[in-house]
Amino acid sequence: xxxxxxxxxxxxxxxxxxxxxxxxxxxxxxxxxxxxxxxxxxxxxxxxxxxxxxxxxxxxxxxxxxxxxxxxxxxxxxxxxxxxxxxxxxxxxxxxxxxxxxxxxxxxxxxxxxxxxxxxxxxxxxxxxxxxxxxxxxxxxxxxxxxxx
Amino acid sequence: xxxxxxxxxxxxxxxxxxxxxxxxxxxxxxxxxxxxxxxxxxxxxxxxxxxxxxxxxxxxxxxxxxxxxxxxxxxxxxxxxxxxxxxxxxxxxxxxxxxxxxxxxxxxxxxxxxxxxxxxxxxxxxxxxxxxxxxxxxxxxxxxxxxx
Numbered sequence: 001x002x003x004x005x006x007x008x009x010x011x012x013x014x015x016x017x018x019x020x021x022x023x024x025x026x027x028x029x030x031x032x033x034x035x036x037x038x039x040x041x042x043x044x045x046x047x048x049x050x051x052x053x054x055x056x057x058x059x060x061x062x063x064x065x066x067x068x069x070x071x072x073x074x075x076x077x078x079x080x081x082x083x084x085x086x087x088x089x090x091x092x093x094x095x096x097x098x099x100x101x102x103x104x105x106x107x108x109x110x111x112x113x114x115x116x117x118x119x120x121x122x123x124x125x126x127x128x129x130x131x132x133x134x135x136x137x138x139x140x141x142x143x144x145x146x147x148x149x
Numbered sequence: 150x151x152x153x154x155x156x157x158x159x160x161x162x163x164x165x166x167x168x169x170x171x172x173x174x175x176x177x178x179x180x181x182x183x184x185x186x187x188x189x190x191x192x193x194x195x196x197x198x199x200x201x202x203x204x205x206x207x208x209x210x211x212x213x214x215x216x217x218x219x220x221x222x223x224x225x226x227x228x229x230x231x232x233x234x235x236x237x238x239x240x241x242x243x244x245x246x247x248x249x250x251x252x253x254x255x256x257x258x259x260x261x262x263x264x265x266x267x268x269x270x271x272x273x274x275x276x277x278x279x280x281x282x283x284x285x286x287x288x289x290x291x292x293x294x295x296x297x
Contacts, residue, residue, distance in 0.1 A: 058245060060254050062273045066295030068254075096207060096288065098279045101250035103289050105209055105217070114296075125211045127291050129277055131247045140245065141252045143275050145293045147215025 029095045032102040032130055035137050036093070039128070043085040048075050056131065056138035064124050064144040065114040077115045087111035087121070100132040107147075123147040177246045181253055181278060184285050185239065188276070192234040197224050205279065205286035212263050213272060213294045226264075236260035236269075249280040257292075271295040 035054060042050035052075060061069040069077065077083035092107040104127065111121040129141035184203065191199035201224065208220040218226065226232040241256040253276045260269040277289040 060243070060252075060275075062254070062275065062293050064293065066271070066273050066293045068256075068273060094209075098288065099249055101247060101277075101279065103277055105211070105289070107217075123215070125215050125217060125291075127211065127275070127277075127289055129252055129289075131250065140247065141254070141275055141277070143211075143273075143291045143293060145211050145213065145215050145291060 028097045028102060031137060032095055032097070032104060033093070035130065035139075036090075036104055036106070036128060039139065040085075040088045040090070043078065044088060046078050046081070046084075048079050051075055051078060054139050056133065056140045059139050060141050062143040063115055064110070064120065064122075064146045065116070065118070067115050069115060074115075082117040083113060083115045085110070085112040091123075102130040102137065104128045104130065110144075122149070177251065178244045180285060181244050181246070181251050182242070184278065184287070185242065185253060185255070185276065188287060189234075189237050189239065192227065192232075193237060195227050195230070195233070197228050200224055200227060203287055205281065205288045208287055209289055211291040213268065213292050214263055214266070216264060231262075231264055233262040234259075235262075251278040251285065252276075253278065256295075268294075270297070 038050065039054050041047070042054065055071045055074070057071060059071045059074070061071075061074045063069070063083075074083070087110065089109040090106055091109060092105075094105045096103045106126045106128070108124050108126055109122075110124050113119050124144045124146055126142065126144045128139055130137040131140045132138075187199065188203050190196070191203060204220045204223070206220060208223070210218045210223045212218070212232075223232070236259060238258040239255045240258065241254075243254045245252045255274050255276075257272045257274055259272045261267070272292045272294055274290065274292040276287050278285045279288050280286075
């Protein structure tokens with residue numbers, strides 16, 4: 001009788017926990033894809049409120065010119081208008097999930113400026129690393145490299 | 150009596166597990182510094198056996214020219230000499246650990262050849278590491294030239 005009760009508890013527990021864990025893993029790719037789209041849209045609209053939510057506090061940004069920015073510096077550059085994104089077309093997107101981390105590599109057609117305000121257009125490869133923190137995916141690393149023509 | 154026994158078992162379990170977890174996270178930064186030294190040394194020596202072990206099977210590299218390579222392509226390029234590192238001095242290494250993942254960013258004084266073009270200058274590189282079966286593996290490497 002005692003073991004039956006324990007077995008019943010385990011069954012109920014697994015019925016509750018397993019689908020939850022499964023749905024989170026199953027949806028991770030879709031969630032990360034949506035966040036990548038949101039990040040690009042926020043850069044194009046200079047929507048610093050959304051950037052503030054998407055970027056982790058310790059986010060590091062390496063742009064195509066090799067410049068390094070913290071979260072505060074990146075948001076400051078977007079706010080002041082020195083860093084502009086007028087076009088960012090996703091041409092290729094690959095997502096790899098490792099537990100609570102996602103590595104997203106993309107090929108993009110970019111038009112805009114560097115963080116210091118120099119106009120630039122061309123094709124770049126960008127890697128974004130997202131880490132799930134307290135149930136929300138946050139961008140911890142962004143790096144862009146220009147593709148030689 | 151029954152609850153005493155359960156409490157004792159839980160105490161023993163936590164005594165075994167907690168220090169193990171603590172020592173692993175405590176050493177993560179040191180482990181990753183060693184991994185970066187090893188991967189740098191392997192690239193400088195064109196030691197493809199070490200690269201085989203250090204890189205995850207789904208590893209991707211994005212080089213300064215924007216080319217993307219898989220693990221097999223990267224190792225083949227090192228073997229053939231299409232990728233050749235002559236100097237790679239790591240400056241400003243930053244390590245961030247998120248559980249079983251780590252992001253390492255660095256400023257590198259570099260000299261070498263990529264896709265047949267020799268180049269020397271300052272680069273910013275990011276390596277992403279994932280702990281797989283107790284061992285850190287590099288899943289992503291990307292490098293960008295710093296404009297002069």
